[in-house]
Protein backbone atom coordinates (compact mmCIF):
# COMPACT_ATOMS: atom_id res chain seq x y z
CA UNK A 409 0.00 0.00 0.00
CA UNK A 410 1.14 3.54 -0.67
CA UNK A 411 2.52 5.59 2.14
CA UNK A 412 0.54 8.71 1.43
CA UNK A 413 -3.01 10.11 1.17
CA UNK A 414 -4.69 11.70 4.17
CA UNK A 415 -5.40 8.21 5.48
CA UNK A 416 -1.81 7.56 6.30
CA UNK A 417 -0.29 10.75 7.71
CA UNK A 418 3.41 10.96 8.28
CA UNK A 419 4.87 10.64 11.75
CA UNK A 420 4.41 14.39 12.13
CA UNK A 421 0.82 14.17 11.09
CA UNK A 422 -1.04 12.58 13.96
CA UNK A 423 -4.27 14.23 14.98
CA UNK A 424 -3.59 17.11 17.37
CA UNK A 425 -0.79 19.61 17.78
CA UNK A 426 2.05 18.63 15.46
CA UNK A 427 5.00 19.68 17.68
CA UNK A 428 7.24 17.42 15.62
CA UNK A 429 9.18 18.50 12.54
CA UNK A 430 7.38 18.17 9.22
CA UNK A 431 8.60 15.04 7.52
CA UNK A 432 7.94 16.37 4.04
CA UNK A 433 8.23 20.04 3.02
CA UNK A 434 7.19 21.29 -0.42
CA UNK A 435 8.04 24.72 -1.81
CA UNK A 436 6.66 26.82 -4.66
CA UNK A 437 9.81 28.72 -5.61
CA UNK A 438 8.44 32.14 -6.52
CA UNK A 439 9.66 35.71 -6.87
CA UNK A 440 12.90 35.23 -8.81
CA UNK A 441 11.78 37.61 -11.57
CA UNK A 442 10.67 40.36 -9.18
CA UNK A 443 13.87 40.00 -7.14
CA UNK A 444 15.92 40.62 -10.29
CA UNK A 445 13.70 43.47 -11.53
CA UNK A 446 14.07 45.30 -8.22
CA UNK A 447 17.82 45.29 -8.82
CA UNK A 448 17.67 46.25 -12.49
CA UNK A 449 18.88 42.77 -13.46
CA UNK A 450 17.52 40.39 -16.10
CA UNK A 451 14.97 37.89 -14.78
CA UNK A 452 17.41 35.08 -15.44
CA UNK A 453 19.75 36.54 -12.81
CA UNK A 454 16.94 36.00 -10.31
CA UNK A 455 16.65 32.37 -11.38
CA UNK A 456 20.40 31.85 -10.96
CA UNK A 457 20.24 33.18 -7.39
CA UNK A 458 17.08 31.09 -6.90
CA UNK A 459 19.08 27.94 -7.60
CA UNK A 460 21.61 28.93 -4.93
CA UNK A 461 18.77 29.49 -2.45
CA UNK A 462 17.45 26.07 -3.34
CA UNK A 463 20.85 24.50 -2.62
CA UNK A 464 21.05 26.25 0.76
CA UNK A 465 17.53 25.22 1.74
CA UNK A 466 17.98 21.61 0.56
CA UNK A 467 21.18 21.25 2.60
CA UNK A 468 19.50 22.83 5.61
CA UNK A 469 16.47 20.52 5.32
CA UNK A 470 18.77 17.52 5.23
CA UNK A 471 20.77 18.74 8.23
CA UNK A 472 17.75 19.40 10.45
CA UNK A 473 16.22 16.00 9.70
CA UNK A 474 13.55 16.60 7.07
CA UNK A 475 13.02 13.44 4.99
CA UNK A 476 11.60 14.91 1.76
CA UNK A 477 11.84 18.29 0.04
CA UNK A 478 9.67 18.79 -3.04
CA UNK A 479 10.39 21.84 -5.15
CA UNK A 480 8.30 23.35 -7.95
CA UNK A 481 11.02 24.12 -10.49
CA UNK A 482 9.09 24.29 -13.79
CA UNK A 483 5.36 23.99 -14.34
CA UNK A 484 3.43 22.74 -17.35
CA UNK A 485 2.44 26.41 -17.83
CA UNK A 486 6.00 27.84 -17.64
CA UNK A 487 6.56 27.02 -21.34
CA UNK A 488 4.48 30.15 -22.05
CA UNK A 489 7.42 32.32 -20.92
CA UNK A 490 9.75 33.97 -23.46
CA UNK A 491 11.99 31.46 -25.24
CA UNK A 492 15.17 33.00 -23.78
CA UNK A 493 13.86 32.64 -20.22
CA UNK A 494 12.81 29.02 -20.76
CA UNK A 495 16.23 28.27 -22.25
CA UNK A 496 17.97 29.95 -19.32
CA UNK A 497 15.93 27.90 -16.82
CA UNK A 498 16.72 24.67 -18.72
CA UNK A 499 20.39 25.65 -18.72
CA UNK A 500 20.32 26.17 -14.95
CA UNK A 501 18.65 22.81 -14.50
CA UNK A 502 21.30 21.09 -16.62
CA UNK A 503 24.05 22.77 -14.63
CA UNK A 504 22.42 21.82 -11.34
CA UNK A 505 21.93 18.17 -12.34
CA UNK A 506 25.43 17.94 -13.76
CA UNK A 507 26.87 19.15 -10.46
CA UNK A 508 24.48 16.95 -8.48
CA UNK A 509 25.81 13.85 -10.25
CA UNK A 510 29.29 14.74 -9.01
CA UNK A 511 28.24 15.44 -5.43
CA UNK A 512 25.02 13.71 -4.47
CA UNK A 513 26.69 10.59 -3.12
CA UNK A 514 28.99 12.64 -0.91
CA UNK A 515 26.17 15.02 0.11
CA UNK A 516 23.76 12.15 0.76
CA UNK A 517 20.99 13.69 -1.33
CA UNK A 518 18.67 11.52 -3.41
CA UNK A 519 16.93 13.13 -6.38
CA UNK A 520 13.73 12.22 -8.11
CA UNK A 521 11.94 14.09 -10.87
CA UNK A 522 8.16 14.48 -10.85
CA UNK A 523 6.50 15.58 -14.08
CA UNK A 524 6.36 14.80 -17.79
CA UNK A 525 9.99 14.66 -18.90
CA UNK A 526 9.13 13.76 -22.54
CA UNK A 527 9.37 17.35 -23.93
CA UNK A 528 12.70 18.02 -22.16
CA UNK A 529 15.96 17.98 -24.11
CA UNK A 530 17.81 14.68 -24.60
CA UNK A 531 20.67 16.07 -22.53
CA UNK A 532 18.37 16.87 -19.60
CA UNK A 533 16.69 13.48 -19.85
CA UNK A 534 20.09 11.78 -19.71
CA UNK A 535 21.13 13.80 -16.68
CA UNK A 536 17.84 13.00 -14.93
CA UNK A 537 18.26 9.28 -15.65
CA UNK A 538 21.76 9.39 -14.24
CA UNK A 539 20.77 11.20 -11.03
CA UNK A 540 17.92 8.75 -10.52
CA UNK A 541 20.25 5.80 -11.03
CA UNK A 542 22.64 7.14 -8.40
CA UNK A 543 19.69 7.87 -6.08
CA UNK A 544 18.62 4.22 -6.27
CA UNK A 545 21.87 3.32 -4.52
CA UNK A 546 21.39 5.90 -1.75
CA UNK A 547 19.26 6.12 1.38
CA UNK A 548 17.94 9.03 3.36
CA UNK A 549 17.02 12.59 2.46
CA UNK A 550 15.24 12.97 -0.89
CA UNK A 551 14.65 15.98 -3.12
CA UNK A 552 11.74 15.78 -5.57
CA UNK A 553 12.21 18.19 -8.44
CA UNK A 554 8.90 19.03 -10.11
CA UNK A 555 9.75 19.58 -13.77
CA UNK A 556 7.16 20.18 -16.44
CA UNK A 557 4.80 19.36 -13.60
CA UNK A 558 1.11 20.24 -13.25
CA UNK A 559 -1.24 18.89 -10.59
CA UNK A 560 -4.15 18.48 -12.99
CA UNK A 561 -1.99 16.82 -15.65
CA UNK A 562 -0.71 14.42 -12.98
CA UNK A 563 -4.25 13.42 -11.99
CA UNK A 564 -5.31 12.92 -15.63
CA UNK A 565 -2.19 10.82 -16.28
CA UNK A 566 -2.95 8.71 -13.20
CA UNK A 567 -6.57 8.20 -14.33
CA UNK A 568 -5.36 7.09 -17.77
CA UNK A 569 -2.91 4.63 -16.28
CA UNK A 570 -5.51 3.28 -13.90
CA UNK A 571 -7.98 2.83 -16.80
CA UNK A 572 -5.35 0.84 -18.75
CA UNK A 573 -4.67 -1.41 -15.75
CA UNK A 574 -8.40 -1.86 -15.16
CA UNK A 575 -8.95 -2.84 -18.79
CA UNK A 576 -6.17 -5.42 -18.67
CA UNK A 577 -7.57 -6.85 -15.43
CA UNK A 578 -4.53 -5.86 -13.37
CA UNK A 579 -6.60 -3.88 -10.87
CA UNK A 580 -10.27 -3.75 -9.94
CA UNK A 581 -11.74 -1.50 -7.25
CA UNK A 582 -10.37 2.01 -7.09
CA UNK A 583 -9.49 3.33 -3.65
CA UNK A 584 -7.68 6.52 -2.65
CA UNK A 585 -4.63 4.47 -1.66
CA UNK A 586 -4.63 2.58 -4.96
CA UNK A 587 -5.05 5.77 -7.00
CA UNK A 588 -2.17 7.41 -5.12
CA UNK A 589 0.11 4.72 -6.49
CA UNK A 590 -0.46 6.13 -10.00
CA UNK A 591 0.84 9.56 -9.03
CA UNK A 592 4.43 10.69 -9.58
CA UNK A 593 4.66 10.76 -5.78
CA UNK A 594 3.91 7.03 -5.34
CA UNK A 595 5.58 5.80 -2.16
CA UNK A 596 6.25 9.29 -0.79
CA UNK A 597 4.26 10.61 2.19
CA UNK A 598 2.04 13.62 1.50
CA UNK A 599 3.65 16.99 2.16
CA UNK A 600 3.09 18.12 5.75
CA UNK A 601 4.02 21.74 5.02
CA UNK A 602 3.81 23.67 1.73
CA UNK A 603 5.60 27.02 1.58
CA UNK A 604 4.92 29.75 -0.97
CA UNK A 605 7.18 32.78 -0.83
CA UNK A 606 6.74 36.08 -2.73
CA UNK A 607 3.34 37.13 -1.41
CA UNK A 608 1.22 35.25 -3.94
CA UNK A 609 -1.72 33.50 -2.30
CA UNK A 610 -2.51 30.66 -4.69
CA UNK A 611 -1.63 27.01 -5.25
CA UNK A 612 -0.75 27.28 -8.96
CA UNK A 613 -1.57 23.67 -9.83
CA UNK A 614 0.97 22.29 -7.33
CA UNK A 615 0.46 18.85 -5.72
CA UNK A 616 -3.34 19.08 -5.99
CA UNK A 617 -3.91 15.47 -4.95
CA UNK A 618 -1.19 15.25 -2.32
CA UNK A 619 -1.96 18.53 -0.54
CA UNK A 620 -5.42 17.53 0.70
CA UNK A 621 -4.30 17.87 4.34
CA UNK A 622 -1.08 19.85 3.99
CA UNK A 623 -0.47 22.93 6.11
CA UNK A 624 0.28 26.06 4.07
CA UNK A 625 2.71 28.83 4.91
CA UNK A 626 2.81 32.06 2.90
CA UNK A 627 5.43 34.77 3.18
CA UNK A 628 6.17 38.01 1.29
CA UNK A 629 9.89 37.19 1.13
CA UNK A 630 11.00 36.62 -2.47
CA UNK A 631 12.56 33.22 -3.12
CA UNK A 632 16.15 34.47 -3.72
CA UNK A 633 15.98 36.13 -0.25
CA UNK A 634 14.53 33.05 1.43
CA UNK A 635 16.95 31.74 4.05
CA UNK A 636 17.41 29.11 6.73
CA UNK A 637 15.90 31.64 9.16
CA UNK A 638 12.80 31.97 6.99
CA UNK A 639 12.46 28.20 6.87
CA UNK A 640 12.74 28.09 10.67
CA UNK A 641 9.86 30.58 10.85
CA UNK A 642 7.74 28.40 8.57
CA UNK A 643 8.52 25.32 10.65
CA UNK A 644 7.75 27.17 13.90
CA UNK A 645 4.39 28.22 12.47
CA UNK A 646 3.73 24.61 11.40
CA UNK A 647 4.60 23.25 14.85
CA UNK A 648 2.00 25.47 16.51
CA UNK A 649 -0.81 24.19 14.35
CA UNK A 650 -3.36 21.60 15.22
CA UNK A 651 -3.74 19.01 12.47
CA UNK A 652 -6.99 17.16 12.73
CA UNK A 653 -7.39 15.51 9.32
CA UNK A 654 -11.13 16.05 9.54
CA UNK A 655 -11.36 14.55 13.03
CA UNK A 656 -11.61 16.47 16.32
CA UNK A 657 -8.81 17.39 18.71
CA UNK A 658 -7.41 14.30 20.47
CA UNK A 659 -7.23 14.46 24.27
Ligand code: FPP
Nearest residue numbers: 437438439440441442455458462481500504
Ligand atom coordinates in the same frame (compact mmCIF):
# COMPACT_ATOMS: atom_id res chain seq x y z
C1 FPP B 1 9.51 31.37 -10.15
O1 FPP B 1 9.86 32.72 -10.14
C2 FPP B 1 10.57 30.53 -10.72
C3 FPP B 1 10.46 29.75 -11.83
C4 FPP B 1 9.20 29.64 -12.56
C5 FPP B 1 11.57 28.95 -12.37
C6 FPP B 1 12.60 28.51 -11.37
C7 FPP B 1 13.51 27.52 -11.93
C8 FPP B 1 14.82 27.52 -11.76
C9 FPP B 1 15.50 28.54 -10.94
C10 FPP B 1 15.61 26.46 -12.46
C11 FPP B 1 16.41 25.50 -11.67
C12 FPP B 1 15.78 24.97 -10.47
C13 FPP B 1 16.40 24.10 -9.59
C14 FPP B 1 15.74 23.83 -8.31
C15 FPP B 1 17.66 23.40 -9.85
P1 FPP B 1 9.16 33.72 -11.14
O2 FPP B 1 10.01 33.84 -12.35
O3 FPP B 1 7.76 33.30 -11.42
O4 FPP B 1 9.17 35.05 -10.32
P2 FPP B 1 8.19 36.30 -10.48
O5 FPP B 1 6.83 35.83 -10.04
O6 FPP B 1 8.77 37.31 -9.55
O7 FPP B 1 8.21 36.72 -11.91
